[in-house]
Amino acid sequence: MMKYVQGEKLEALAKNHRLDGDLAIWGIGEPAGEIIEWLREYGYGSNIKMVVDNFKASFYQEFHKVPVRRPKELLRLESDSVSVLFALEHSDGVRKQLGAYGITNAYNLRNLPGMREDTALYRHSLPYHFVDRSKGKAYLCYILAGYEPKLWNSTLARIEAFQSKDVDYCLISSGKYDSVLDKIAEMNGWSYLYTEQNQVCFIQNLAIELHPNAQYIFKMDEDIFIGKDFFHQMIQEFHQIEEQGEYWIGFAVPVIPLNCCGYVTYLNGIGKKKEYEKRFGRVYRSRFSEIYLDEIAKFLWDTMDSFDEMAERFLKNSGYNILGCFYNIGCILFTRERWHMMGKWPEKPGETGMGRDEEFIFKDNIDRDMPIYEISSVLAGHLAFGPQKAYMLQYYEEHFSKFAIHY
Numbered sequence: 001m002m003k004y005v006q007g008e009k010l011e012a013l014a015k016n017h018r019l020d021g022d023l024a025i026w027g028i029g030e031p032a033g034e035i036i037e038w039l040r041e042y043g044y045g046s047n048i049k050m051v052v053d054n055f056k057a058s059f060y061q062e063f064h065k066v067p068v069r070r071p072k073e074l075l076r077l078e079s080d081s082v083s084v085l086f087a088l089e090h091s092d093g094v095r096k097q098l099g100a101y102g103i104t105n106a107y108n109l110r111n112l113p114g115m116r117e118d119t120a121l122y123r124h125s126l127p128y129h130f131v132d133r134s135k136g137k138a139y140l141c142y143i144l145a146g147y148e149p150k151l152w153n154s155t156l157a158r159i160e161a162f163q164s165k166d167v168d169y170c171l172i173s174s175g176k177y178d179s180v181l182d183k184i185a186e187m188n189g190w191s192y193l194y195t196e197q198n199q200v201c202f203i204q205n206l207a208i209e210l211h212p213n214a215q216y217i218f219k220m221d222e223d224i225f226i227g228k229d230f231f232h233q234m235i236q237e238f239h240q241i242e243e244q245g246e247y248w249i250g251f252a253v254p255v256i257p258l259n260c261c262g263y264v265t266y267l268n269g270i271g272k273k274k275e276y277e278k279r280f281g282r283v284y285r286s287r288f289s290e291i292y293l294d295e296i297a298k299f300l301w302d303t304m305d306s307f308d309e310m311a312e313r314f315l316k317n318s319g320y321n322i323l324g325c326f327y328n329i330g331c332i333l334f335t336r337e338r339w340h341m342m343g344k345w346p347e348k349p350g351e352t353g354m355g356r357d358e359e360f361i362f363k364d365n366i367d368r369d370m371p372i373y374e375i376s377s378v379l380a381g382h383l384a385f386g387p388q389k390a391y392m393l394q395y396y397e398e399h400f401s402k403f404a405i406h407y
Contacts, residue, residue: 010109018083023085032086052070053070084107131192141169145181162231168191199352200353200354216333217336227312237252247371250361252334255375259330260286260327266300270303304402
């Protein structure tokens, strides 16, 4: 007697020839065991290729004598011919992830009266233009740019100066073409991608899809300042966390002073926490902190004689912090597998996607117990949030030597 799976549902799939091709079972647990045993009893056992599980695959090699794999192994199968079977009460995350893999034959055996999951993710169909200079690297850095040209003589110039031969770079412009960005990309051998309509989740998904070899991905905004050894150090520390970290990685970040979490780490690191709290009050890692005020941005940038000097000082640090707060994702590093797991960046009809990516990955981290790792040895600067922009652009022009490259 099956407790979780009703045999007539599997019989209906068999009648419609949905069990004749390759089969994968999602999730390790009693329901999956029941599905496997039914398939064997009724002659479909040889079609079972794997059991997939996001997390238990790290400590299960087999389940009911079926090999256990991480879901990314589904990409080795023909997406239009494989059927994925599961029996879950809450399957929205599974649906999103399968949709990201392009798998449409997904069947939740707990669904009544229907069984097939709608795994098709909403995708915009927008015109785009791509100048492809990628070299098939395992690391990709895409930079969202096009709206802050006054900063490029330092922010993009820094990426030029400190770029890594191990990384493919792609400038992306959502909703506009910019001839200066096109030229910068050409001079550096970077790719350039732009869309005619602004939809930031669409263009980010597209950038990743157009670099199929990239397994590690930097997402960076055009108002982020990086220093010497940024890419090398982020990559090296990320791999060390993969090997030794006690949590699966949601994403990794450098220490960013003007950030709702990073400002606390920064103030502690430079010994300015007491001075800050005397002027502005208690510090908290929170999206509701006071860092959006003009005077806070000025205070944090005033602590540096030059960004390069401070970044080099942070290179002497070691280790990481685990962050449990909302995070402003102007500069993050994540894996392609993580992108698939969350169902890619969420494209929604009728919106530009601004801020949607930030909220989405934060919630997905919480749902999956995957925190943010803050790498202590890497500093990155963020000029300003929206309400501070005009004030801090003037500050930037008046204090340009602070932001200029000193190497």
